[in-house]
Amino acid sequence: MREHQYQTLTEDDTIALGARLAADWTRPSVVLLIGNLGAGKTTFAKGVAEGMGIARAEDVSSPTFPLIHEYGDTGELYHIDLYRLDTEAEVETLGLDDIFARPAVVLLEWAERFPRLLPEERVEVRIEAEADESRRITVTELP
């Protein structure tokens, strides 16, 4: 297990960090974005999309309602949000295993509630709000 800590002071900082970290992720990679409402999970996802060079930050929006946003011509990036799902049975119907197996970076919000459905090999990005825009971001590579 490797762990790194970062502090970002602005939203743009958080986007830049997402872009920088994404450069190191091989595909397939499963990345959990963990944090409270408004912590900046989607902001971080904007950075990942920019860093991978497949979408502009302003074109990455919340996938809460549609559940899955797919980016890139061949689906290089998935941004998935399980916020409005309550049971494992519901999550299982999304076919996550199938998505995890693709040569893609898969970002997941609110997935830590369903540990049984996640691969052991994954990255966890914990985002905690400190002051207004300042965030403490802890990146853990599992196992």
Add this chain to the structure above:
Amino acid sequence: MALILGIESSCDETAAAIVAGEGEVLSSVVASQIETHGRYGGVVPELASREHLRAIVPVVREALTEAGVEWNALNAVAVTSGPGLVGSLLVGLTYAKAVCLVRGLPLIGINHIEGHIHAVILEARLAGSSLELPALALVASGGHTHLFEIMPKSGKMVYRLLGKTRDDAAGEAYDKVAKLLGFGYPGGPVLDLLAPFGEADAVRLPMAKMKGNAMDFSFSGLKTAMLRWSQSQDMAEEIAARRAVLKASPKPKLEQWLAVTPRATLNAVAAFQRVVVEELLRRVERAAEETEARSVIISGGVACNAGLRASAHSGRINCPVFFPTPHLSTDNAAMIAAAALPKYERGEFDDFTLKAQSNLTLA
């Protein structure tokens, strides 16, 4: 007179409708609204392709029966090809293709967002009111917040995207704030119901400051401000009371909500509603001034919002504003068939290579 079967399965709803050539909706069936789900054993939401698969045949059959239309009377099949969940879209799309193949009917692929816009055009046409182009269209729902300019070009409608949300959709902000205040999920309509009982001036909430395109929307800052506000209050007791109300009856009435919602919370709800309405309508207002628009269309689930409707009709927008009736605001298939009518008239059909496109854009 052409009869079009519309099919929608892009996200949570399996829906089918029959629309006639003049724009008359002969039937519009949405699986989650069928009184007895027992009829096809479905559960809601239909977010999984498996659920759409279970619902699609009975929903189409119901649409035909309600309309009193036989299979052989149909002239075309319209189906949502995106945006949405690929697995869900595929159910509607594959079903539509199968019907077209067997019946020898033309297939018409429709963008879900264009469907929302056509729901309004359809109803305006039926009511005999003149919805003139160029127009503006605000599509606001749980999953979308887009502002388009619509221009006529050789008998077609051409779309230009003026702005879209950079984070949460307007309906998503409503539902998440409702949840954090203990009104359940999705509770957007409850906030709209309660907003008139609070003083919006009593709670200060931020408007979004947009870098770059000023026509883009942002609601995550407002959502976070509501979270901070709720954390600054001692809300545990009232939230517990509201959860108890929700547990006792799945759809509490206004009086039941008012009984468990103190003034301070009503004020915050009123303030929240005002900011969302202002965020949406200020951009529409500005776009109406800056473009040649002669009408404004507001559609999508958020178009049901009474506060938004009242404000949009208050004379602040310098051209007529058109909303759909509530059952055509939320996801349905009549809007998909409606969007297909002009394509049918032009003979603009798709072949069987039509694909489900999760990130299909309109402009």
